[in-house]
Amino acid sequence: MKKYDFLRKGAPRPSAGQLSDTKLFYRNCGLIYARFDDWKDIDRFYFIPLWLEMYYSCGWAMEMAPDPVWLGSFVRCSLEHPELFRYACPGCGRPVLPFRYTGSPLSGHVILEGNCACGWRGFESVSGWAVRATALRDRLAADSPRQAAVCERTAATSAGPAADRHRPATASTVRELLAWLGANR
Numbered sequence: 001m002k003k004y005d006f007l008r009k010g011a012p013r014p015s016a017g018q019l020s021d022t023k024l025f026y027r028n029c030g031l032i033y034a035r036f037d038d039w040k041d042i043d044r045f046y047f048i049p050l051w052l053e054m055y056y057s058c059g060w061a062m063e064m065a066p067d068p069v070w071l072g073s074f075v076r077c078s079l080e081h082p083e084l085f086r087y088a089c090p091g092c093g094r095p096v097l098p099f100r101y102t103g104s105p106l107s108g109h110v111i112l113e114g115n116c117a118c119g120w121r122g123f124e125s126v127s128g129w130a131v132r133a134t135a136l137r138d139r140l141a142a143d144s145p146r147q148a149a150v151c152e153r154t155a156a157t158s159a160g161p162a163a164d165r166h167r168p169a170t171a172s173t174v175r176e177l178l179a180w181l182g183a184n185r
């Protein structure tokens with residue numbers, strides 16, 4: 001028995017705004033990885049939803065993880081498993097961390113897509129689809145109690161007349177995270 005079911009029908013589709021916010025992560029992933037320690041404990045940033053299109057489509061979605069994937073979980077997973085997600089830049093040899101991975105459970109191959117500080121942008125194709133998908137799903141599962149607690153607090157503070165005084169800690173956006181990082185250098 002496989003630990004996770006990677007097959008799902010009727011996957012949700014992101015809005016144009018959600019897609020463009022995810023593309024901001026693609027363009028700025030180097031900064032977001034580098035400053036992980038600064039934002040990882042802030043729930044509204046950790047649980048920013050990313051739409052990474054990590055599926056192989058043939059009517060069914062065959063996903064490494066169901067979209068959306070939390071930004072914090074994705075970044076933490078890549079950092080905690082360098083043997084799975086880090087590769088050497090073909091341009092300069094520096095380590096690159098991917099901003100998304102695609103591929104197919106049928107071929108077993110994964111495409112790790114990333115940017116390097118030297119300006120190189122591209123991808124690395126590796127084998128080991130299932131081990132990477134499992135690592136990401138394990139990370140999402142480990143983070144889900146924290147996310148549930150955030151949702152509980154949000155529900156508690158948004159009910160009743162005190163709602164305006166206690167803004168719920170809802171998820172932010174990549175755009176807001178980048179602005180916050182710029183202001184907190």
Ligand SMILES: [Zn+2]
Pocket residue numbers: 089090091092093094116117118119120
């Ligand atoms: Zn490079």
